[in-house]
């Protein structure tokens with residue numbers, strides 16, 4: 265069945281929604297995005313995603329396409345029109361279509377941004393079987409640009425990383441720079457040692473995950489110890505547990521890294537507990 269999508273103020277059937285071949289998102293990856301999960305027909309961590317969207321836009325000399333309340337209203341309208349119960353809402357804002365190809369940014373007063381939003385239905389999103397079996401990870405060098413804190417649509421390398429993992433019979437890849445893990449292709453990376461949760465500290469080296477912020481807050485509230493510092497693949501392989509977080513996977517255990525079993529090759533209790541807390545709190549505070 266055709267989805268109803270949002271494009272520049274209109275709600276349209278997906279096959280009708282079209283953007284220009286001159287759109288800078290298409291020509292230059294000049295755009296940013298957000299993915300917000302939906303559980304029980306409600307938005308998870310919406311405020312965090314809206315705040316990060318604004319930050320990404322400002323870092324690229326762009327402004328918010330609409331006030332946050334309106335953004336929320338469009339998200340909710342898409343959920344309603346598509347009868348979305350469990351899944352995600354994808355949002356993308358680009359610098360628009362100046363009608364030609366030019367490296368110089370167009371004047372925002374003359375060229376409006378392109379704003380696209382669509383739903384992705386994923387029944388069973390919160391019931392991911394990988395929560396029980398765990399993920400197998402490979403490591404790859406992190407050769408992305410230096411502003412990974414900006415959520416741009418330049419996703420070719422992460423996409424290649426996922427394909428390399430798939431080719432190796434694994435689920436995902438963690439990226440490594442100067443001997444230390446930065447993050448997963450589309451998630452933040454963690455290890456657990458002696459009950460302590462370790463994850464790389466925030467900088468322009470990684471995306472500031474909205475799920476990361478929530479999970480660390482819940483962990484601290486539950487009196488778990490958190491240490492924000494980088495770790496190596498070797499340290500992760502020798503850890504008690506490893507896991508990832510992202511908006512669409514929540515918390516998922518990692519049971520193998522570059523062919524080495526982590527924590528006896530079974531999902532660990534800390535990741536399981538954090539997943540449980542995150543889902544419970546998220547459902548409670550969903551809007």
Ligand code: PMP
Pocket residue numbers: 299447448449450451452470471472473474475476509510511512
């Ligand atoms: N790092 C990268 C590179 C990502 O693409 C994502 C997911 N978009 C994350 C981390 C996790 O961020 P979030 O929890 O906000 O989904």
